[in-house]
Amino acid sequence: MKSNRALRTPGGLSVRLDVRSLVVVLLLLLAALAASVLLIGTGDFPISAGDVLKTLLGNGDAGQQFIVNELRLPRVLVALLVGASLGLGGALFQSISRNPLGSPDVLGLGQGATAGALVVIVLFSGDAGAVTAGALVGGLATGLAIYLLAWKQGVHGYRLVLVGIGVSAVVTAVNGYLLTKADIVDAARAVVWMTGSLSGRDWDQVWPLLALSAVLVPLVLANGRGLRMMEMGDDVSYALGVRVERVRMLLLVAAVLLTAAATAAAGPVGFVALTAPQLARRLTRSPGPNLVPSLCMGAALLVTADWVSQRLLGADQLPVGVVTGVLGGVYLLWLLVTERRAGRI
Template sequence: MKSQRVLRAPGGLSFRLDVRALAVVVLLLLVALTGSVLLIGTGDFPIPAGDVLRTLVGGGKPGQEFIVTELRLPRVLVGLLVGASLGLGGALFQSVSRNPLGSPDVLGLNQGATAGALVVIVLFSGSATQVALGALAGGLVTGAAIHLLAWRQGVHGYRLVLVGIGVSAIMTAVNGFLLTKADMVDAARAVVWMTGSLNGRDWDQVRPLFALCAVLVPLVLGNARGLRMMEMGDDVSSALGVRVERVRLLLMVSAVLLTAGATAAAGPVGFVALTAPQLARRLSRSPGPSLVPSMVMGAALLIVADWASQRLFGADQLPVGVVTGVLGGAYLLWLLVTERRAGRI
């Protein structure tokens, strides 16, 4: 059975449908939605899945409606949006750099966003909104610095990764310095934020992140064809009519914004951007960047990780960033061993 089919539309138009990738996306959507319902029902006041669904469509009891719509639904929506943003951002970085290690975790974008948040927390004792804006600004500045330092008649994949590792080390040192200058209250607040968590997230985090995704996701998917061409090399893609540097810059800026926005909403949730694109590509067996599967995989990973942490350790006891960090770290070690055996590093 072929994994791809060509569909023809009236007027002579045709497009290629990857059946396996579509099946993977549908399956991951079901996992993400099922996990979301279970996560909404998990907590100090458990709610059966059937009651959660009835409440979501407006047929729940008043107490359940308050718990679901005001307390737990925003948290789940933030988890879905953060996971999708990190999955898509990681897929873009890995495709542009043509390197499975080219993710925000390795390139230092998370550390840069953390530095921006720590500046606001430690030096200005800012509010939650100001901390989010500081994280967004830190991510953007770090992304711009990495691009400028890696630029040399274009951005080469391994040079981008190496520069990112160096910037990551610098920003980690800056973050450590900021923590040593903080008082006990601000230091405790900073450490909690640096862990990466969905605890306490509400509609104030949902709306701006949803607006950011509503703008960037169609923009990225609209340039997916150019990104697929670029994976064959700059010369080949230029010969096929792709404006390589323009598309690369546009997609890198989009990836930085997605990563910084996700970090601003939930803190630096580790390794989702690294693992989601790789798992999505392995499941779909797609030769291209697998943008939509990566996005859905990121959402499913984060929701399942948060549900597992609550089921195993109780509500609000273990931040989701700890779970993704442990799982992602193990995956990174496996990826390094695999790449070394293949002779690519």
């Protein structure tokens, strides 16, 4: 059975359907939904999966309605949206740089968002809304700096990664300096934020992420063909009619916005953007950026990691960033060994 099938619409438009990728996307969506139901039912007041579903459908009692709809559902939606944003942003960076290490974690966008949040916390003692805005501005400023420093008659993939690593080192040093200048209360608050956590997330974080995703995801998918052509090289892309620099700039801005917004909502949750696209590609066994599978993989990864963190030590005892950091670090080491054996690094 072939993985690809060509479908022809009544208007004569031919559409190629990758059956394996479609199956992978459906399975990842089911896994994300199943983990979401389990996560909603996990906590100091456990609720069975059946009661969670009944409550989501409006048939729970008053106590369950409050716990599910007001306390736990927003957290799960933030986890799904943040994971999806990081997965899609990571797929864009890796495809544009044509490098499996080209993710926001390596390029320093998370550190840039952290710097923006630390400035607000340490220098201005800002509230949660101000910290979110500071993280968003810091991530955008870092992305712009990386792009400008990597520009030389275009943006080459390896140059983008190398510049990103250098910027990441500088911003990490700045973050360390800011922590040393903070008082004990602000420093403790900053460290908690820097770990990456979904604790205390509510509808105030859901709506901005949802609105941004509603704009950026269709925009990215609409430029998916151009991104796929660009993986064959700029010259081939130009020959096929792709406006390379325009598409690259547009998708880089979208990737930075997705990553910065996700970091602003949940803190710098590590390695989801690095691992989700690679895992999605291995499951689909399909060339190209795998944008939709990466998005679904990121959502499934983060909500599952949050459920694991709560099951290990209890509610909010282990930030989700610790779990993703451990798993992502192991994966990064494996990826480096694989790339070295293949002679690519």
